[in-house]
Amino acid sequence: MRHTWIGHPLTVAALVVLVVNDHVLKQAWPGLVTGKLSDVAGLVLLPALLDLVVRNAVVSIAVTGVGFTLVKATSTGAWLASEALTSLAGPSVVLADPADLLALPALWVAWWAYRHQVPVRKAVVFLLVPPTVLAVAATSIAPWDWPYTAYAVESDGDEIVVHTSGGYGHGYDRIVYRTRDGLTWDKWIQHERVSGESHACRGATCYRIVPGHLRVEESRAGVWTTAWEISDATRDRLFRAYPERNTFRTNIDPKEPVESMSVAVTERLVVVANGADGIALRDVRGTWHRLGLGPDGFDPARALPMTVPGRYDVAAPVGFAAAAAALLVLFAGAREPLILIGGTMLVGGLWLSYLTAESTLLAVPFLALLFLLFPGAGLLGFGYSRARPPWPLPVLSLLAGLLAGAVAWAPYAAWGGGLLGLYSDAKDLAVTAFLLVTLAGMAASFKASAGRSA
Secondary structure (H helix, E strand, C coil): CHHHHHHCHHHHHHHHHHHHHHHHHHHHCCCHHHHHHHHHHHHHHHHHHHHHHHCCHHHHHHHHHHHHHHHHHCHHHHHHHHHHHHHHHCCCCCCCCHHHHHHCCHHHHHHHHHHCCCCCCHHHHHHHHHHHHHHHHCCCCCCEEEEEEEEEEEEECCEEEEEEEEEEECCCEEEEEEECCCCCCEEEECCCCCCCCCEEEECCEEEEECCCCEEEEEEECCEEEEEEEECHHHHHHHHHHCCECCCCCCCCCCECCCCCCEEEECCCCEEEECECCCEEEECCCCCEEEEEEECCEEEHHHCCCCCCCCCCCCHHHHHHHHHHHHHHHHHHHHCCHHHHHHHHHHHHHHHHHHHCCCCCCCHHHHHHHHHHHHHHHHHHHHHHHHHCCCCHHHHHHHHHHHHHHHHHHHHHHHHHCCCCCCHHHHHHHHHHHHHHHHHHHHHHHHHHHHHHHC
């Protein structure tokens, strides 16, 4: 009953601690405690996992201890561990840190759990092994190149202060820039995030941003007029051209905003924070400029050209939509519930794996494979064998899926080429066209099967 070691409550607790600490606590409270907690949990967990293969508790604990020591105490060991994790889990980094060797006494906890085994069913072990492997492999994620964004501005006497974020690392830096003339900038790091103002005045002249747009309005004698703007269609293209944040596909909005977020004014300057697009600055001569933002500060050359083409990445969603359309048409003709149930599980598992492919919680796509993909494929095959549809039906289903995918993709291509104004227009057209083609295919498939039955 050696497999009961990995099902021991202490081992399971170490698994939970490892996952929660790596994917929640480290981001919320980075520091010494959360940094060492993963080492302790890993040292309790890994020997039990190794023992399923080694089948010798002493050897499993010794290998864990020696390997941990080499990785944490030598640069060569850290490099080898980084390469191994990168091959398993994507870009990863392990840093040598001799202070982490303070966690080695956790191996005694692993030994105690082995010596005090509890009854564990093999089914529980089968459920524990995949997330354990993935939790161990997903503990060290490489730093990210965070996009730069200007999120707030304020005036300080005759100076404009611009608050930005971005940079390279496990978390982004908040960088502050100050200027009197819009040409030279002073820079320093600030830890707190601030909130800028949506309007600002200097004497009788006031300025205000228009949320959701790249637009600033100016008021003279109580009459508001547009002082500077970029069209919504251009803003839409700029938004999709800037890089994404350090996140994965399940987030609703994976990009930094591209819109006017804050405005400030001095006697000489007006500055607007425009998110990922940097800032808009009206200089002493009254001329407006767009300044892009990078590691060295503001530069007009860093601002994307307003003629940037519409960029879209819909290959995967359109592919899944085409598969779903083919499945629905097949079900409408075969009239076998197992085809719909199994196909839904199969497509849903693939979609879930796609959504979480860039997540650090790598157990999700594995569990989708285990509980959705494999069972779904089995049910789909079984349902198809029960229905035994004639050969024209799968051909019709395939053609309907291809056509549904094509009509869903076409509006995005039209938007990318400038034939449609907004990305949302392309999305609405794609959904409408997909539904029409899919429903037409289902109706044709159902009618054809009804005719054969008659």
